[in-house]
Amino acid sequence: MSDAAHDLARRLGRQAEAICRHYLSAGRRQGHYWQVGDVRNAPGRSMFVRLRDSAHGPAGKWTDAATGEHGDLLDVIRESQGLSSFADVLAEAQAFLRLPPISRDAEAPHGGKQCFSRDPAPSARRLFAASEPVPGTIVETYLQNRGITALHETGSLRFHPRCYYRPDPHEPIQPLPAMVAAVTDLRGRITGVHRTWLAPNGSDKAALTTPRRAMGHLLGHAVRFGGADDVMAAGEGIETILSLRTALPSLPMAAALSAAHLAVVAFPPGLRRLYIVRDTDSAGDKAQDSLIARANAATIEAIVLSPALGDFNEDLRAFGVDRVRAELRCQLAPEDVGRFMVLRP
Structure with missing residues (x-):
């Protein structure tokens, strides 16, 4: 990361809670963490932002237990605001901190054009590809139990018998059955997936705090x-x-x-x-x-x-x-x- 961007990330970390309240307003504070659905400010509880420096890392670092994504507060600003240019991310960050503008020529992290947290879209595509068609699975049972009988043109839905679920970053992963839905753009390209974890017999959603989670670009x-x-x-x-x-x-x-x-x-x-x-x-x-x-x-x-x-x-x-x-x-x-x-x- 360039010196200017690294310094900006440190400054953002000192105001981690204020950043979260502004850019991740769908979440709330839980002890020394800010808890929210994902880095794009969806409601939920799978993403944790560290609000104070600790032995585990500096303030502002975050992890999404549902997707494996991680990053810092520059990532939060980029994703929550839908910014594609690193220079625009820096400009938004310095405006929030009321600092003089950083040069538009500042380098992105590691000298690349953009290098923030891991892109979750390839993982979403792999998960969907590893899932199986709905007919004859507990996904079909689940939907029928909800009165849904029209299952034509549902190629965007699949079943995964052992889809990973992690309650929070400090608990082990559980492989559970899930309905996996492909999120696509207008060209039909998969940009993310949505998972609904199910009871083993398909009678209802799984008895989890957050049985629905999404990952990728929504x-x-x-x-x-x-x-x-x-x-x-x-x-x-x-x-x-x-x-x-x-x-x-x-x-x-x-x-x-x-x-x-x-x-x-x-x-x-x-x-x-x-x-x-x-x-x-x-x-x-x-x-x-x-x-x-x-x-x-x-x-x-x-x-x-x-x-x-x-x-x-x-x-x-x-x-x-x-x-x-x-x-x-x-x-x-x-x-x-x-x-x-x-x-x-």
Whole structure:
């Protein structure tokens, strides 16, 4: 790392908690650590940022127990802000610390163009490749127990019988069965994976504090079902989207995995109508408003699909698919009713 960047990293470490509160606002302090979902500020508890110097290392160093990623506070600034240039990371850091600007010619760590923490995307691709198709596995059982019977075009989902799970950095890894979902960009390239650890018989999620975790590059990307053309739907959770697919089997859909990621999901070229599959909570409301504004700015018609309960999986399990279809019929654009409500053989 260049002298300027190394000095900046030390200065950031002295204000580690303030950095975390600003850039990792979805987390909270736990003793001498800041705990959050990941370096991109997702809610959760798998990432730990050291807030004080200790025998284990300096303040500001962090580890994500779910992905194996690690780094310092310059990484946090880069990933949480979506910065691609090392010079931009330095500029953001010095602005936070209210320091004079660092030269735009400052070197990235180790003299490279960019060299922060390990890129998790290749690990995500390897995990997905090592998993097996869903039919006949406990993933199929898990989804059916949630009322989800539409499993066509679910190549983005797989089963791994021994997917590693670590409760926190100080506990051993546990190999547990999991549903593994590929997160892809608009070209279909895998940028990350989402894991849902399951009970051994597939009856429900595993009895873990955080049975769902994601790794890789998620911003703008999604778990996709069906090929999007001029009309698609986008929502948060995989189970929510698959519940909607049970009622609207021909409509292409994307699960962004969280409200924050739903708000910034990328629009495919040629999209003219977007159905926003909302969850009925404050985070869902914010994501909906943001997505409507972005769609309008891109001259894409935005239509909100609202469940009667908390989400469409709750509706499916409580009322059945016929009731969900009847409610959706009133919310779809008239020309899409015949197009997407046709039941598959």
